[in-house]
Structures are given as C-alpha cells and as structure tokens.
Amino acid sequence: MFTGIVEELGFFKTQNPAGLHIGAKLVLESLKVGDSVAVNGVCLTVTRFDSSSFHADIMPETLRLSNLGKLPFNSPLNLERAITLNGRMGGHLVQGHIDGTARLVSSVPEGNAHVLTFETDKNLTRYMVHKGFVAVNGVSLTITALQETRFSVSLVALSRKSTNLGLIKTGDTVNIETDIIGKYVEKLFRPERGISPEFLAENGF
Incomplete structure (x- = not known):
C-alpha cells in the first residue's frame, strides 16, 4: 500500500523479459529483496539491487495496463516505497494496481x-x-x-x-x-x- 506522495524521481535504465532495471537513490535506503516499490504508480517487487539501482519483475498484465512498456531509455520515474503503519498518511490509499x-x-x-x-x-x-x-x-x-x-x-x-x-x-x-x-x-x-x-x-x- 502507498500514499501517492512521490519520494524521488528515478530513471528507466533497461527492460527485458525478466523485468525492469531502475536507477534510484533514496528508495534504496533500507531496501530488501521482496520489498514493494511503486514505479509510476505500479506496485513492483524488488528482486535485486545495488548501490545505485534495483531490478523488479513485471507481468504481461502490467505492460498491457500501464505505460511501463512504452518508456524510452532514461525516462524519469516516480518512485515511492510502501508505507509503514507508523508513518504519516499524506495522500490517499493507493494500491499500486493500475486500472x-x-x-x-x-x-x-x-x-x-x-x-x-x-x-x-x-x-x-x-x-x-x-x-x-x-x-x-x-x-x-x-x-x-x-x-x-x-x-x-x-x-x-x-x-x-x-x-x-x-x-x-x-x-x-x-x-x-x-x-x-x-x-x-x-x-x-x-x-x-x-x-x-x-x-x-x-x-x-
């Protein structure tokens, strides 16, 4: 679950059948494999990461319903980590399930x-x-x-x-x-x- 308050602008690096490679900085803090990150509003699961980027799997359904399959290299991406129960609710309840x-x-x-x-x-x-x-x-x-x-x-x-x-x-x-x-x-x-x-x-x- 997310709030719709963007934490940082990441950028699109590459896409392959296994998923997306996204450049980031702030959202990498305390990140773990299996965590959820909203990418342009799409809830994606982190599969691996390093000091400057993370990888996330992406399903065909996500590509059909969102703009993630149409982005050019280096496109800016809105990034937000999932909310915690002790955090402030600044926006509204956002699932990360694109309609x-x-x-x-x-x-x-x-x-x-x-x-x-x-x-x-x-x-x-x-x-x-x-x-x-x-x-x-x-x-x-x-x-x-x-x-x-x-x-x-x-x-x-x-x-x-x-x-x-x-x-x-x-x-x-x-x-x-x-x-x-x-x-x-x-x-x-x-x-x-x-x-x-x-x-x-x-x-x-």
Whole structure:
C-alpha cells in the first residue's frame, strides 16, 4: 500500500523479459529483496539491487495496463516505497494496481498552478468524483473537473518539480489508479449482491 506522495524521481535504465532495471537513490535506503516499490504508480517487487539501482519483475498484465512498456531509455520515474503503519498518511490509499492509462490533452497555467486535463476511458471515469482522489503516475491528486471521458487535476509548483508530471507533454500517456472505495460501492449495489437503494431504505439506511 502507498500514499501517492512521490519520494524521488528515478530513471528507466533497461527492460527485458525478466523485468525492469531502475536507477534510484533514496528508495534504496533500507531496501530488501521482496520489498514493494511503486514505479509510476505500479506496485513492483524488488528482486535485486545495488548501490545505485534495483531490478523488479513485471507481468504481461502490467505492460498491457500501464505505460511501463512504452518508456524510452532514461525516462524519469516516480518512485515511492510502501508505507509503514507508523508513518504519516499524506495522500490517499493507493494500491499500486493500475486500472488503465490516460492521455494528456492540455496543460494550462492558473496562478501558481497548472491545470492538467486528461482523456481516458469512461470505464475509468465512472469511478471518479469531483473533488475525489485519483493517482496519476502514482501521484495522489484531487479531481478538479470531470466529464464522461475527461478529468482535470491541478498541480502546484512543488509537484511539478518533484514528479514527472511536470515533464509530460500533450499526447503523453500516464498511469491511472482510481479510488478503490468506488469499486467496492459499485459491487455492493449489484443486484446479485442483494443490496439496492430500496433494500437500504427498507433497513433504515
């Protein structure tokens, strides 16, 4: 589990059938084989590491749903270690399980921030709400505008500087993880679960 607060910008070194090789520094502190690291929001398991990089396995499913299979050499990567129970919860609960991707369609300055608007599938926006959470390349952000296949977020200067969202260009693809709460609520309201608005009303909810 992660918070969506990026710890450092690593970089993509190589990819092979066995996984990814990622350059890093901060996240290597106290790292152990088997630990989880969010890479552009994707939860990956560390298989080996040295003083300047780590290797992580990657599944075909991950390559299908994320942008990790499309990155050029030396691409900057948002990195975050898994949270500990005694740590602060700065963002929101992020699983590192990518739901799909979105494409940047515009970046507009607004005061000391930039408003980023993304195009994505309505199967992802169905789990988004205005002022709700979304993880974009692993960064915990608040949705400021929402349409059927588009959503916007506002990025402050610190987030632009400390994550790769400050480097993306129109047309670039980012990883999206929607808030897990919406998925659970939808499942509970499916007819086969026996819970509906009428059922809740009849039982005092």
